[in-house]
Amino acid sequence: MTTSRGFGHDVYDAVIVGGGHNGLVAAAYLARxxxxxxxxxxxxxxxxxxxxxxxxxxxxxxxxxxxxxxxLLPAKIVRELGLDFEVRRRTVSSYTPVERAGRPGGLLVGGGEARTRESFARLTGSEREYENWRAFYGTTGRAAERLFPTLTEPLPTRAELRTRLDDEAAWRMLFEEPIGRAVEREFADDLVRGVVLTDALIGTFADAHDPGLAQNRCFLYHVIGGGTGDWDVPVGGMGALTDALAASALAAGAEIATGHEALRIDTDGTTAPAEVTFRTATGEGRVAGRVVLVNASPRALAELLGEEPAQPAPEGAQLKVNMLLRRLPRLRDTSVDPREAFGGTFHIAEGYEQLARAHAEAAAGELPSVPPSEIYCHSLTDPTILGPELAEQGYQTLTLFGLHTPARLFEKDNQGAREVLLAATLAQLDAHLAEPLTDCLAFDADGRPCIEAKTPLDLERELRLPGGHIFHGDLSWPYSDSVEGGGRWGVETAHRSVLLCGAGAVRGGGVSGVPGHNAAMAVLGH
Structure with a gap:
């Protein structure tokens, strides 16, 4: 067994377990x-x-x-850490194809207010649905302005957050009643209802009327990001963010040891240094830290501490598909340019009733017969991720995110279920295309189509996401007197020298850096 002699200190002020984006945020703040x-x-x-x-x-x-x-990444983190990182706004928010009366059409949101209004009128036959849309997202926009800044402040109580929102109708809609009630109350068209509801279902397996309100918590985090609810494209891909974070941490003096797997955390529960046992390719070692920040799931934290997990095992519920195309496919709806349709979020089989049916089938143990998903094309907004030759030849990327596919559906035969689900998902997309997607796929150096799919079990194996859950578990309410607890910053544990700085912290989930920031603030005594 080796010791910590290969590191710069016998006892560190902070040892961070896990070099994901939240761990790197914490490292950069503390080192600075x-x-x-x-x-x-x-x-x-x-x-x-x-x-x-x-x-x-x-x-x-x-x-x-x-x-x-x-x-969800606050601009203040980018600014305070001096990150060389930028995002770009998508000119189109979403496009949702549909066939009605035997004719292909769809709902385009974006490209200016006049065009969006016209798209709503063409779909629904009246102005009312668009006006309701504007009012609904006006409400969520005001909530975003008031609530998003609180994510990087000490954790408020429920009453304090309610006062901060200062809108009882919005509080009831977001925090107290199933989001399905508001969706059905405010919108009449099935397709419009479905587009609204999808923000409540990304990575969350729940019905619109689930009394546990997991869908509301998911919806909340999806509409308050950045104080606007906009979802932007990271220039250079997500790796550009974590590369910038690692560079910031290293420049400030942090040490990063890759290939070091934490096995155990020993602590007496006080302010005395905790000890982390780790494994490398050549053996095991130990290192001490006055505080240990764990950028992993709450279940992983419990395992490291030798404790029983406090919550049931999480279950992810998504299909992630990456594709490279030689060109974008043509659409059956000729009123929309494919570059617009795929530049925003392209909704597939996400009508309100379709989403309900897919959830019911999955809850009964069956793969959805009409699997819902959404697609977007990163390279339309940010072509830097493509090599010059590919960009010149018109190649494009497609990212697909499928809903309502819980991990339990893949336990018997992950590969077989993955293939069946992928085929069914692409068939739903093909129904709105004027040519099969497979005719547009690029091929790799070995002559294989450039498409890969990841189930929750694949994500659990590759990234150790518990149950493949992209948020490490159900999202929490962003206040302190929720069932999850949380302490002053939402990162504290029962051990004074151990903090949780991963997505499973209160106000975690998504690529935000918020748990990393808050854990650093807790260490620094803010």
Whole structure:
């Protein structure tokens, strides 16, 4: 067994377990404050799920392989850490194709108010649905302005957050009644209802009327990001963010040790240094930290501490598909340019009743017969992820995120279920295309189509996401007297020298850096 002699300190001010984006945020803040910091990362690279990779052999396309859009990352973190990182706004928010009366059409949101209004009128036959849309998102926009800044402040109580929102109708809609009630109350068209509801279902397996309100918590985090609710494209892919974070941490003096897998945390529960046992390719070692920040799931934290997990095992519920195309496919709806349709979020089989049916089928143990999903094209907004030759030839990326596919559906035969689900999902897309998507796929150096699919079980195996859950578990309410608890910053644990700084912290989930920031503030005594 080796010791910590290979590191710069016998006892660090902070040892951070996990070099994902939240761990790197914490490392950068603490190192810039003059603390000695060591990051232990199991894999051979930092970044966790926020990485850019070339998944297709011999093809110069650097894709955001797992997480892919940015909304919850506060600008203050980018500014305070001096990150060389930018995002770009998508000119189109979404396009949802539909066939009605035997004719292809769809709902386009974006391209200016006049065009969006016209699209609503053409779909629904009246102005009322668009006016309701504007009013509804006016409400969520005001909530975003008031609530988003609180994510990087000490954790408010429920009453304090309610006062901060200062809108009882919005509070009831977001925090107290199932979001399905508001969707059905405010909108009449099935397609419009479905588009609104999807923000409540990303990575969350729940019905619109689930009394547990997991869908509301998901919806809340999806509409308050950045104080606007916009979801933007990271220039250079997600890896550009984590590369910038690692550079910031290293420049401030932090040490990062990749290929170091934490096995155990020993602490007496006080302010005395905790000890982390780790494993490398050559053996085991130990390192001490006055505080240990765990950038992993609450279940992983419990395992490291030798404790029983406090919550049931999480279950992810998504299909992630990465594709590279030689060209974008033509649409049956000729009124919309494919570059617009795929530049925003392209909704597939996400009508309100379709979403309800898919949830019911999955809850009964069956793969959805009409699987809902959404697609967008990163390279339309940010062509830098493509090599010059690919960009010149008109190649494009497609990212697909499928809903209502819980991990339990893949337990008997992950590969077989993945293939069946992928085929059914692409068939739903093909129904709105004037040509099969497979005719547009690029091929790698070995002659294989450039498409890969990841189920929750794949994500659990590759990234150790518990149950493949992209948020490490159900999202929490962003206040202190929720069932999750949380302490002053939402990162505290029962052990004074151990903090949770991953997505499972209160106000965690998504690519935000918020848990990393808040854990650093807790250490610094803010």
């Amino acid at each position: 404050a003059g603390r000695s910091v060591l990051v232990l990362e199991r894999l051979g690279r930092t970044g966790g799920a926020a990485v850019s990779t070339r998944p297709f052999p011999g093809v110069d396309a650097r894709l955001s392989r797992y997480s892919y859009l940015v909304s």
